[in-house]
Structure formats: C-alpha cells, structure tokens
Amino acid sequence: MLTTPTAAPTSSFTKTTVLNNGCVIPLVGLGTWKSEPGKVQQAVKEAIRLGYRHVDCAFCYHNEKEVGLALQECFAQGLCRREELFVTSKLWCDKHHPNDVRDALRNTLSDLQLDYLDMYLMHWPVAIKINWPESADDMIALDDLPIADTWKVMEECVDQGLTKGIGVSNFSIKKLEHLLASCRIPPAINQVERHPYLAQPDMMEHCARKNIHVTGYSPLGSLDRPAGLKGPDEVNLLTDPTVTSVANKHGISTAQVLLKWAVQTNASTIPKSIHPTRLAENLMVGRDDFPDLDQRDLEMLQSLDAHRRYVTGAFWALPGGPYTVENLWDE
Numbered sequence: 001m002l003t004t005p006t007a008a009p010t011s012s013f014t015k016t017t018v019l020n021n022g023c024v025i026p027l028v029g030l031g032t033w034k035s036e037p038g039k040v041q042q043a044v045k046e047a048i049r050l051g052y053r054h055v056d057c058a059f060c061y062h063n064e065k066e067v068g069l070a071l072q073e074c075f076a077q078g079l080c081r082r083e084e085l086f087v088t089s090k091l092w093c094d095k096h097h098p099n100d101v102r103d104a105l106r107n108t109l110s111d112l113q114l115d116y117l118d119m120y121l122m123h124w125p126v127a128i129k130i131n132w133p134e135s136a137d138d139m140i141a142l143d144d145l146p147i148a149d150t151w152k153v154m155e156e157c158v159d160q161g162l163t164k165g166i167g168v169s170n171f172s173i174k175k176l177e178h179l180l181a182s183c184r185i186p187p188a189i190n191q192v193e194r195h196p197y198l199a200q201p202d203m204m205e206h207c208a209r210k211n212i213h214v215t216g217y218s219p220l221g222s223l224d225r226p227a228g229l230k231g232p233d234e235v236n237l238l239t240d241p242t243v244t245s246v247a248n249k250h251g252i253s254t255a256q257v258l259l260k261w262a263v264q265t266n267a268s269t270i271p272k273s274i275h276p277t278r279l280a281e282n283l284m285v286g287r288d289d290f291p292d293l294d295q296r297d298l299e300m301l302q303s304l305d306a307h308r309r310y311v312t313g314a315f316w317a318l319p320g321g322p323y324t325v326e327n328l329w330d331e
C-alpha cells in the first residue's frame with residue numbers, strides 16, 4: 001500500500017474537475033453522514049490537515065454545527081482558506097416549500113459558520129411535512145409541491161450569493177430531464193449512489209451529455225448504516241473477491257480500488273471515515289501520481305454491476321403514500 005502523506009498541503013491535494021457553473025470541485029471529498037457529532041469535528045479537521053478540500057454535508061446528518069466548528073478551527077489555524085474549500089450541503093425534504101428553502105439554506109450556513117456554500121443540493125425528489133415521516137399523512141406528492149417550485153427558490157439563492165452552485169441528489173434521468181426542461185439554472189451535480197455494484201452507466205452517459213457532474217455516494221458500500229436502513233442480504237463490497245484481486249495485483253487496499261474506479265470513471269467520490277489512517281488512504285487515490293487501474297481491471301470491475309443499491313429509498317415508500325420505490329427511481 002502507498003504510504004501516508006506526511007506534510008499537510010496548503011492547496012487542493014486531489015485531481016479536480018470544472019462544473020457547468022465554472023466552479024472547480026476536487027474529485028475526492030469527505031462524506032459526513034453517520035459521523036457522530038462527538039467525532040466529526042476531529043475527522044473534518046484531520047481531513048483538511050491531510051489535504052481534503054471537499055466536504056459533503058447535509059442538514060439531515062445532524063452534525064453541521066460540529067463540521068462548522070472544525071472549519072472555523074482550520075481557517076483560524078491557517079490549514080486552509082475558505083476559497084480553497086468546496087463545501088456541499090443539502091436541502092432536507094421537509095423544506096421544499098418555496099417559503100422554506102431560503103431559511104433552510106441560511107440555517108445551514110449559520111450552523112457551518114459560512115457566508116456561502118459551494119453547492120446546495122435538493123437531497124431527494126421527495127417532499128414531506130415533518131423531519132422524518134411515519135405515515136402517508138406526513139408525505140406530500142410532487143404534484144402538490146412540484147420540484148420546479150422548490151428549484152426556483154434555489155436559483156434565487158444563487159442570485160443572492162448564498163451558494164455558488166445548485167444541484168440535485170437521487171434524481172433519475174427522467175426527473176433530471178423534467179427539471180432541465182423548466183429551469184433557469186441547470187443543476188451542476190446529480191449526487192447518486194455509485195460503486196461497482198451500481199455503476200450507473202446510463203446516468204453517467206446522460207449526465208456527460210447534459211454537462212452535469214456526477215458525485216457518487218456510498219462508494220465503499222456504506223457499511224455503518226443504521227440497522228433499520230439495511231437490507232437482509234447485503235454483500236460487503238470491500239471484501240468482494242474481484243475487488244480484492246485487483247487490490248492485490250496493485251498492492252493497494254480494496255477501498256482504494258473502489259475510489260480509484262470512481263475517479264477514473266469521471267465521477268467525484270465522497271467516502272466517509274472518522275479514522276486518520278483511512279482518511280489518508282482514501283484521499284491518496286485523488287493524487288496525480290496514484291497509479292491508474294488498467295483496462296483489464298476496469299473490465300473486471302464493470303462485470304460486478306448488478307444494479308444493486310445499498311440506499312434503496314424504501315423508507316419513502318410508506319403504505320398509501322405518493323412514493324414507491326418504482327416511482328422514486330423511475331424504474
């Protein structure tokens with residue numbers, strides 16, 4: 001395995017790409033879902049010290065205040081400057097009403113102690129009345145609260161300088177097309193689950209044609225999800241025999257194979273970790289000198305695509321409600 005970097009770089013440590021709004025996004029970022037408030041502050045600080053310049057946050061991760069404390073510490077200690085960081089957050093589903101969007105973004109900015117975001121994503125194409133729905137009564141159909149109405153205020157947030165870019169998450173090609181037909185500012189990003197078990201070739205191809213960048217979430221298989229969100233027969237991506245054989249061939253870890261595959265197939269990737277050695281191991285794949293996977297490796301990893309999701313979205317499919325797994329993904 002490649003060794004851990006010793007010096008903390010002062011600028012972006014990973015390959016980057018340019019979004020359709022002209023902003024630059026580092027291809028390896030830090031995920032923060034399930035990073036507990038007591039641990040995320042240290043993890044974000046360590047990540048930035050190591051050279052991460054892209055942090056993926058969300059209101060619903062319930063830890064943005066601690067992420068904000070870490071960012072402030074990093075700025076104060078000169079580990080990085082605000083303009084070197086790419087910070088994403090996400091609009092939660094109970095704030096889709098046009099009257100709520102701007103305040104939700106301002107609330108996130110206040111928690112993160114920032115003046116602006118680099119990217120604000122609509123977290124899901126789902127509208128709900130309360131923070132976490134328990135019955136169909138808590139859900140709102142998209143016919144009653146259209147995505148276009150929510151998006152219009154997100155566009156105004158760009159105009160007002162609250163965020164540099166806007167995008168979506170968990171959008172199908174059909175929903176992307178619908179949004180593109182009515183929007184003034186096209187989404188810069190669609191953040192979707194992506195790893196070799198769910199390679200999303202159609203989405204990748206479609207987004208490339210529309211100049212929308214794909215960020216892949218749960219790139220390592222999201223092992224630490226709460227039991228209630230796990231399926232009965234989940235397979236561990238990090239111990240998959242094919243991934244392991246590619247890792248052994250190159251003398252790298254299976255996590256690095258998965259992350260390198262993500263970057264080499266033109267997506268950004270946002271692995272979550274709270275452990276310094278793993279943070280360093282994961283970041284390393286974004287370096288220019290990290291060896292490429294070869295054609296044979298890519299073909300072997302491609303053969304794993306089984307359209308298998310870890311984050312199925314089944315939690316939105318409440319009996320009698322407007323959402324089903326089928327109409328969520330349009331499959």
Ligand code: NDP
Pocket residue numbers: 030031032033034056057123169170191192216217218219220221222223224238253255256270271272273274275278279281282311
């Ligand atoms: P990941 O696929 O990133 O997996 C995280 C798990 O892998 C943790 O258990 C972590 O443990 C472990 N891990 C991290 N690095 C290594 C390594 N090098 N070797 C072995 N194990 C490792 O899961 P997530 O679901 O968290 O996805 C990443 C991020 O994507 C989220 O944190 C969030 O920011 C975003 N996301 C967005 C969603 C959306 O709807 N838009 C949905 C889901 C995720 P440990 O921390 O103990 O190191």
